[in-house]
Amino acid sequence: MPELPEVETVVRDLRPEVAGRTIVAVPHAASSVIRYPAPEVLAALLPGGSFDQVRRQGKYILCGLSRDGGPAGESLIVHLGMTGHLEVCDAAAPERPHTHLRARLDDGRELRFADARRFGRVMYGDPATLSAARLIPRLGVEPLGEEFTPARLDAVLRGTTRMLKAALLDQRGIAGLGNIYVDEICHRAGVRPTRRCPRLTRRERAALHAAVISVLQAAIRNRGSTIDDYRDLWNAKGSHQEELRVYGRGGSSCMRCGEVLRRTVVAGRGTTYCPACQR
DNA sequence: ACCTACCTGGCC
DNA sequence: GGCCAGGTAGGT
Numbered sequence: 001m002p003e004l005p006e007v008e009t010v011v012r013d014l015r016p017e018v019a020g021r022t023i024v025a026v027p028h029a030a031s032s033v034i035r036y037p038a039p040e041v042l043a044a045l046l047p048g049g050s051f052d053q054v055r056r057q058g059k060y061i062l063c064g065l066s067r068d069g070g071p072a073g074e075s076l077i078v079h080l081g082m083t084g085h086l087e088v089c090d091a092a093a094p095e096r097p098h099t100h101l102r103a104r105l106d107d108g109r110e111l112r113f114a115d116a117r118r119f120g121r122v123m124y125g126d127p128a129t130l131s132a133a134r135l136i137p138r139l140g141v142e143p144l145g146e147e148f149t150p151a152r153l154d155a156v157l158r159g160t161t162r163m164l165k166a167a168l169l170d171q172r173g174i175a176g177l178g179n180i181y182v183d184e185i186c187h188r189a190g191v192r193p194t195r196r197c198p199r200l201t202r203r204e205r206a207a208l209h210a211a212v213i214s215v216l217q218a219a220i221r222n223r224g225s226t227i228d229d230y231r232d233l234w235n236a237k238g239s240h241q242e243e244l245r246v247y248g249r250g251g252s253s254c255m256r257c258g259e260v261l262r263r264t265v266v267a268g269r270g271t272t273y274c275p276a277c278q279r
Numbered sequence: 280a281c282c283t284a285c286c287t288g289g290c291c
Numbered sequence: 292g293g294c295c296a297g298g299t300a301g302g303t
Contacts (some may be wrong), residue, residue, distance in 0.1 A: 082287095098287090118286055
């Protein structure tokens with residue numbers, strides 16, 4: 001499932017591929033995945049736009065487009081959802097199943113978006129306008145940015161009485177964490193995902209802050225985790241699934257203390273933790 | 280602050 | 292043949 005490390009990997013790979021390239025045609029744009037504007041409108045608006053930046057906000061991919069040299073302030077925005085996939089391929093390459101958007105580039109290649117489960121989304125417009133229209137939610141702090149200080153995490157956790165896992169999954173607090181990395185972060189910090197935020201000690205909050213950063217950085221170094229569907233721009237798997245300590249390991253022994261890992265449901269999500277070394 | 284719907288491939 | 296996976300929006 002694409003979370004921050006997977007999206008960051010896609011963005012880093014995509015940036016040099018499309019930088020300076022101009023969209024010359026949109027041979028295919030359909031389905032509910034295209035949220036705004038309507039697919040045929042989006043198909044009419046994209047041609048003529050040149051990619052001048054590719055960046056990430058939380059799990060969102062924002063591709064800034066300029067026109068006739070001047071910046072248009074509009075972006076092609078993609079969220080991968082659960083099974084969304086971006087690829088840059090030859091225009092003659094066969095279309096993968098569930099392809100919802102194809103944008104022909106001026107070098108003869110195509111940027112394509114496919115998504116079997118259609119939890120992903122594609123939008124086009126000025127990010128501020130889309131935000132105001134609530135097509136993009138207001139996102140919290142970037143966990144790998146310099147604003148993500150221990151004090152900032154404290155502020156996020158202090159504002160709620162929910163369980164730790166629910167707070168970490170909330171994109172309005174910290175942007176980019178999902179089910180896999182939240183479980184990994186809690187394990188590394190030695191804190192149970194079921195703990196109520198107000199009950200966390202200063203020491204635990206500091207451990208969580210460090211764990212957020214180290215877990216995400218390690219996952220990015222390994223180009224993300226391929227549990228099931230995730231593939232990068234070139235259809236290659238990430239390798240961080242081999243480094244996961246708790247996700248998907250319920251019933252196996254803890255790699256830190258040897259206790260049997262417990263699987264439960266927290267915040268409506270499958271959750272794995274070590275009952276011995278996570279308190 | 281929690282619960283359900285959305286959606287489909289893969290598995291029992 | 293039915294259930295589960297889960298990021299997010301929307302409803303209660």
